[in-house]
Amino acid sequence: xxxxxxxxxxxxxxPNGKVTAYLxxxxxxxHVDHCLPVDGVLVVDKxxxxxxxxxxxxxxxxxxxxEDDEMMGMSFCKEFIIVNDPIGPGTKDVDQINDVQExxxxxxxEKGEAYPFKVKLPENxxxxxxxxxxxxxxxxLGVSYDLIIYTGEGVEENPNxxxxxxxxxxxxxxxxxxxxxxxxxxxxxxxxxxSKGELKLEVxxxxxxxxxxxxxxxxxxxxxxxxxxxxxxxxxxxxxxEVTMTNNQFIRTVASIESKEGCPxxxxxxLEKDYTLVPSLSNNKKKTGIALDGCLKDxxxxxxxxxxxxxxxxxxxxxxxxxxxxxxxxxxxxxxxGELKADVPFKMVHPDPSVARKNNEGALQVADxxxxxxxxxxxDD
Numbered sequence: 001x002x003x004x005x006x007x008x009x010x011x012x013x014x015p016n017g018k019v020t021a022y023l024x025x026x027x028x029x030x031h032v033d034h035c036l037p038v039d040g041v042l043v044v045d046k047x048x049x050x051x052x053x054x055x056x057x058x059x060x061x062x063x064x065x066x067e068d069d070e071m072m073g074m075s076f077c078k079e080f081i082i083v084n085d086p087i088g089p090g091t092k093d094v095d096q097i098n099d100v101q102e103x104x105x106x107x108x109x110e111k112g113e114a115y116p117f118k119v120k121l122p123e124n125x126x127x128x129x130x131x132x133x134x135x136x137x138x139x140x141l142g143v144s145y146d147l148i149i150y151t152g153e154g155v156e157e158n159p160n161x162x163x164x165x166x167x168x169x170x171x172x173x174x175x176x177x178x179x180x181x182x183x184x185x186x187x188x189x190x191x192x193x194x195s196k197g198e199l200k201l202e203v204x205x206x207x208x209x210x211x212x213x214x215x216x217x218x219x220x221x222x223x224x225x226x227x228x229x230x231x232x233x234x235x236x237x238x239x240x241x242e243v244t245m246t247n248n249q250f251i252r253t254v255a256s257i258e259s260k261e262g263c264p265x266x267x268x269x270x271l272e273k274d275y276t277l278v279p280s281l282s283n284n285k286k287k288t289g290i291a292l293d294g295c296l297k298d299x300x301x302x303x304x305x306x307x308x309x310x311x312x313x314x315x316x317x318x319x320x321x322x323x324x325x326x327x328x329x330x331x332x333x334x335x336x337x338g339e340l341k342a343d344v345p346f347k348m349v350h351p352d353p354s355v356a357r358k359n360n361e362g363a364l365q366v367a368d369x370x371x372x373x374x375x376x377x378x379x380d381d
Contacts, residue, residue: 003046007020007024007100007103007123008035008221009022009023009024009100009104010022010167011039011076012028012165012167013165014162014163014164014165015161015162015163016048016162016163017045017094017232018045018048018151018163019042019043019045019054019164019165020042020043020044020162020165021040021041021042021043021149021165021167022040022041022042022043022104022108023038023039023040023167024039024040024041024098024100024101024104025038025039025040026038026167026169026170026224027169027170027172028121028125028145028169028170028171028172028227029173029174030127030171030172030173030174030308031174031175031176031352032173032176032308032309032310033176033310035120035121035123035125035171037118037119037120037121038118038119038120038147038169039097039098039116039119040104040116040166040287041101041102041104041105041108041113041115041116041117041151042054042087042088042116042319043108043113043114044088044089044113044114044117044151045113046089046113047152048151048163049089050088050182052151052153053086053088053089053090053091053151053152053153053154054086054087054088054089054149054150054151055076055084055085055086055087055149055151055152055155055158056083056084056085056086056087056117056119056147056148056149057081057083057084057120057147057149057150058081058082058083058084058121058145058146058147058148058149058169059079059080059082059145059146059148060079060080060082060125060143060144060145061078061079061080061143061144061145061146062077062078062079062126062142062143062151062245062320063076063077063140063141064076064077064078064141064243064245064246065077065141065246066141069112069212080101080244082121082122083119083120083121083122083126084155085119085155086155087115087149087252088115088117088203089113089115091115091245099117101116102116104116104198119147121171124318124319125144125171125319126171126318126319126320126321127143127171127172127173127264127304127305127307127320127321127323128142128143128144128145128170128172128293129142129143129291129292129293129304129320129321129323130142130144130291130292130304131241131243131289131290131291131292131295131321132142132288132289132290132292134216134289141243141321142291142321143166143320143321144170145169145170145171146164146166146167146168146169147166147167147169148164148166148167149164149165149167150163150164150165151163151164152200152302156246156325158257164287171294172292172350173212173303173305173306173307173308173349174349174350174351174352175209175329175349175350175351176209179360180208180209181207182208182210183204183205183206183207183208184204184205184208184345184346185202185203185204185205185344186202186203186342186343186344187200187201187202187203187342188201188340188341188342189340190199190226190338190340191226192226192227192228192337195226195228196226197225197226197227197228197267198225198226198264199222199223199224199225199226199228199230199331199333199340200223200224200225201220201221201222201223201305201329201331201340201341202220202221202222202223202342203218203219203220203221203327203329203342203344204218204219204221204344205217205218205219205327205346208345208346208347209276209346209347209348209349210346210347210349211348211349211351212303212305212348212349212350213278213280213302214278214348215276215277215278216237216255216276216277216278216279216327216346216369217274217275217276218235218274218275218276218277218329218344219272219273219274220233220271220272220273220274220275220329221237221270221271221272222265222270222271222272223270223281224265224266224267224268224269224270224271224330225267225268226267227267227268227287228267228333228334228337229265229266229333229334230263230265230271230332230333231260231263231264231266231332231333231334232258232259232260232263232332233258233259233260233262233263233275233313233329233330233331233332234256234257234258234259234329234330234332235256235257235258235259235275235327235328235329235330236255236256236327236328236330237253237254237256237277237325237326237327237328238251238252238253238254238325238326238327238328238343239251239252239253239254239279239290239291239304239323239324239325239342240323240324240325240326241289241291241321241322241323242321242322242347243321244318244319244320244321244322249288252284252287252289252290252291254279254280254283254290254303255277255278255279255280255283255362256277256286257275257277258267259275261273268329275329277327279303279325279348280302280303281301281302281303284303290303290323291303291304291323292304293305294311300348301331303348304321304323305348305349306323306324306325306347306348306349307322307323307324308347323345324344324345324355325346326343326344326346326349327343327344327346328341328342328343328344329341329344352364
């Protein structure tokens with residue numbers, strides 16, 4: 001029987017069975033001002049090492065162009081090794097171990113040598129983001145991470161498949177510990193040639209940071225002091241994407257409402273109305289270029305989180321694929337009079353999973369680590 005309060009840990013062993021790793025989480029969790037490490041416990045046969053060490057290597061793969069377009073030795077994929085540190089026997093114990101590691105060490109120490117470890121990413125490491133190719137079968141672009149635990153005589157040695165363990169992991173953006181309480185707002189106006197008065201548009205959001213799955217409610221206030229008539233209103237949530245390696249920028253609409261309710265708004269009239277949108281992957285699976293936290297084949301994948309920066313950091317220093325969101329309201333007065341639009345930026349991220357884990361005091365549940373379904377966090381298991 002599965003214990004609903006159990007803390008799940010993920011186990012994977014090297015093919016030779018001499019090294020086994022247990023991960024207590026599969027995500028590098030970015031809280032803007034700090035990034036939590038991936039941690040766990042390593043069980044290793046000391047007799048097998050014979051003077052060798054155990055290393056943890058993190059490789060980030062950044063694909064910024066289609067594989068089909070590669071020719072004449074040109075590659076649109078870069079791979080960087082950003083962490084390559086010794087862990088396990090012969091190294092210092094981690095400064096502080098969490099409750100899950102402590103339980104694992106007590107449980108696994110009976111079977112052999114158990115060593116807690118932590119793997120930290122450097123600052124400004126890019127978030128895991130995938131740009132989907134849609135239904136055309138194109139290869140996915142984006143940033144992905146792999147954690148490799150292996151044995152060797154030095155960091156320069158290439159991992160041997162027989163005594164190494166590979167994990168597909170992610171770096172994901174989560175809500176900061178002290179979210180802003182400001183309400184984003186935009187006010188715009190438009191005058192018309194040979195016509196007195198102005199059309200004014202005000203758009204307000206309830207908060208600056210939304211969680212994936214939240215309703216985004218736009219409060220729209222239209223004051224028609226012009227001589228023109230407003231015929232319809234359109235509200236979009238746009239995903240703004242920048243591929244830093246090629247400096248390409250583009251926009252995808254991930255949620256949309258078009259309404260004539262309350263229209264026409266004739267001269268001298270006002271309209272106050274709330275519009276509710278829910279940006280989600282389920283309504284965008286056939287679109288190309290949508291930025292995701294995971295792959296499209298995963299039914300539980302979601303739209304990519306907003307790229308956020310700590311105070312004092314230059315946004316221009318961000319690497320990988322940068323994602324931002326905005327809500328846009330368009331007020332149309334017809335083909336001749338044109339339209340008036342307002343854009344309100346906001347952020348969309350994951351909830352903090354550490355709160356649920358702190359409240360989870362159940363026993364350990366060990367599960368075999370299979371291929372990670374990118375887009376599914378440990379918090380969802």
